[in-house]
Amino acid sequence: DGGITQSPKYLxxxxxxxxxxxxxxxxxxxxxxxxxQDPGQGLRLIYYSQIVNDFQKGDIAEGYSVSRxxxxxxxLTVTSAQKNPTAFYLCASTYSGGxxxxxxxxxxGTRLSIL
Amino acid sequence: xxxxxxxxxxxxxxxxxxxxxNCSYTVSxxxxxxxxxQDPGKGPEFLxTLYSAGEEKEKERLKATLTKxxxxxxxxxxxxxxxATYLCAVQAGYSTLTFGKGTMLLVSP
Numbered sequence: 421d422g423g424i425t426q427s428p429k430y431l432x433x434x435x436x437x438x439x440x441x442x443x444x445x446x447x448x449x450x451x452x453x454x455x456x457q458d459p460g461q462g463l464r465l466i467y468y469s470q471i472v473n474d475f476q477k478g479d480i481a482e483g484y485s486v487s488r489x490x491x492x493x494x495x496l497t498v499t500s501a502q503k504n505p506t507a508f509y510l511c512a513s514t515y516s517g518g519x520x521x522x523x524x525x526x527x528x529g530t531r532l533s534i535l
Numbered sequence: 536x537x538x539x540x541x542x543x544x545x546x547x548x549x550x551x552x553x554x555x556x557n558c559s560y561t562v563s564x565x566x567x568x569x570x571x572x573q574d575p576g577k578g579p580e581f582l583x584t585l586y587s588a589g590e591e592k593e594k595e596r597l598k599a600t601l602t603k604x605x606x607x608x609x610x611x612x613x614x615x616x617x618x619a620t621y622l623c624a625v626q627a628g629y630s631t632l633t634f635g636k637g638t639m640l641l642v643s644p
Contacts, residue, residue, distance in 0.1 A: 521584070523569050524581075525581060
């Protein structure tokens with residue numbers, strides 16, 4: 421079955437440590453997205469990528485970094501510069517980048533906590 | 536700036552008690568309005584896309600409608616398994632999605 425796989429499901433970060441969240445899709449989607457979800461808040465966009473080797477900052481990119489070396493993969497690194505990383509992180513993908521009005525499809529998230 | 540406001544924040548229904556969730560939006564040039572369902576600890580699951588005012592879509596007990604200023608998600612005779620958070624999002628122009636904060640629905644047997 422096609423879908424979006426996020427791993428790990430739970431992740432703990434020590435102070436000063438960088439951690440990387442994995443997102444893989446086999447839907448042949450062009451565009452991929454990373455969101456952060458906090459209790460009582462809507463999904464906020466961190467980074468997105470419409471094609472391989474290109475990505476753009478979203479609304480809350482500070483303290484995060486991404487890469488897009490393969491169409492199927494869009495890993496997110498939470499750096500030590502992100503002072504409040506505890507949240508639920510969601511990866512999504514869709515066809516044809518931002519110019520399309522096709523729905524985004526989501527993985528099941530990674531919950532990141534500080535040790 | 537695109538804005539999406541969902542109401543109510545939380546809604547408790549008895550099984551079989553129909554109701555509606557509201558999504559009000561302010562965008563320039565709506566390209567699509569999306570409804571999602573999210574269960575605790577899971578990613579959002581796509582339900583509907585609405586593209587223009589007057590459009591309606593149905594799936595089982597859910598029906599989504601769209602006007603120029605808002606969308607409604609009508610739930611007819613809900614069951615406990617309909618309990619979830621329902622998210623609304625809009626896309627304007629060639630931009631990314633703007634999400635509302637969601638409505639948490641609890642259906643009691």
